[in-house]
Amino acid sequence: MRITILGTSSATPTFKRALSATLVEREGESFLFDCGEGTQYQLMRAGARRGRLGTILVTHLHGDHYYGLPGLLSSLGLNQREQALQVIGPAGIGRFVDFIQNFPRRFSLPFELTCRELPTGFEGVVLETDELRIVSAPLDHRLPTQGYRLEEKPRPGSFDAARADELGIPFGPERGRLIRGETITLADGRVIEPADLVGPPRPGRSFAYCTDTRLCLGAKRLAQDVDLLLHEATYGEEFWQLAEERRHSTIRQAAVLARAAGARTFVATHFSTRYDREKIKELEDEARAVLPDAILATDLMTIEI
Numbered sequence: 284m285r286i287t288i289l290g291t292s293s294a295t296p297t298f299k300r301a302l303s304a305t306l307v308e309r310e311g312e313s314f315l316f317d318c319g320e321g322t323q324y325q326l327m328r329a330g331a332r333r334g335r336l337g338t339i340l341v342t343h344l345h346g347d348h349y350y351g352l353p354g355l356l357s358s359l360g361l362n363q364r365e366q367a368l369q370v371i372g373p374a375g376i377g378r379f380v381d382f383i384q385n386f387p388r389r390f391s392l393p394f395e396l397t398c399r400e401l402p403t404g405f406e407g408v409v410l411e412t413d414e415l416r417i418v419s420a421p422l423d424h425r426l427p428t429q430g431y432r433l434e435e436k437p438r439p440g441s442f443d444a445a446r447a448d449e450l451g452i453p454f455g456p457e458r459g460r461l462i463r464g465e466t467i468t469l470a471d472g473r474v475i476e477p478a479d480l481v482g483p484p485r486p487g488r489s490f491a492y493c494t495d496t497r498l499c500l501g502a503k504r505l506a507q508d509v510d511l512l513l514h515e516a517t518y519g520e521e522f523w524q525l526a527e528e529r530r531h532s533t534i535r536q537a538a539v540l541a542r543a544a545g546a547r548t549f550v551a552t553h554f555s556t557r558y559d560r561e562k563i564k565e566l567e568d569e570a571r572a573v574l575p576d577a578i579l580a581t582d583l584m585t586i587e588i
């Protein structure tokens with residue numbers, strides 16, 4: 284699973300930092316979390332295959348998290364996209380998606396665009412396939428805000444291809460059946476058990492996305508034992524009161540939450556524009572005082588889990 288952080292600036296972009304958006308790519312499908320203005324440029328810079336995008340999840344209706352939708356959707360339409368695309372977000376996102384789709388005329392886009400609005404305070408599953416689920420929980424911000432967690436279901440164990448070659452198992456459906464846990468009988472009558480070739484199931488990977496928010500229990504639940512937590516850290520400790528007023532987090536608070544939740548990797552993002560390249564070092568020091576391996580996101584940073 285590959286996570287690309289497309290933008291790390293809060294509220295307004297800077298020369299070096301774009302607005303909130305994060306791409307998660309796995310097994311030929313991809314998910315976009317937030318879509319700040321300029322996201323389509325960042326997707327190009329990241330070399331992302333936009334055609335694989337099937338779901339866009341919006342956290343809240345502050346412009347820095349969703350004003351990139353019209354441009355991105357319009358470009359997908361001009362690129363002759365045909366597959367349906369779903370937008371999930373808080374109450375009110377439907378009106379915006381409706382506007383994009385029907386302005387200046389009905390069905391301006393050549394593909395099906397659906398929208399799911401989450402009621403305020405929603406907690407539960409928003410998307411489920413055979414391989415993964417995405418759950419959402421409310422965060423604590425000035426507007427209704429949803430955090431998300433994408434988690435894979437346990438994956439089949441790894442297949443020992445060298446051993447399969449030794450045993451003379453043909454390339455073809457036999458190998459797929461073994462991976463799915465079925466016993467097979469070869470043409471010469473030998474019976475092969477999946478346990479001979481397939482390791483134990485591997486746990487699924489997980490990613491939590493929590494922005495914008497004050498320190499809150501919803502974020503902690505989403506971050507519990509997650510492989511990678513991307514959490515906002517708009518301010519340093521010196522502005523803790525401002526963080527409280529505007530319902531954002533300081534980087535120290537975010538690191539404390541990551542540690543308490545047992546997140547395996549903590550990445551901070553959504554930095555106030557007052558933190559330029561020099562000043563951002565202070566944020567790093569504050570985070571690492573709590574979690575020595577805390578990571579500060581930079582635009583287009585990619586992390587594999």
Ligand SMILES: [Zn+2]
Pocket residue numbers: 293294303345347348495553
């Ligand atoms: Zn924001």
Ligand SMILES: [Zn+2]
Pocket residue numbers: 343345424495
């Ligand atoms: Zn916000």
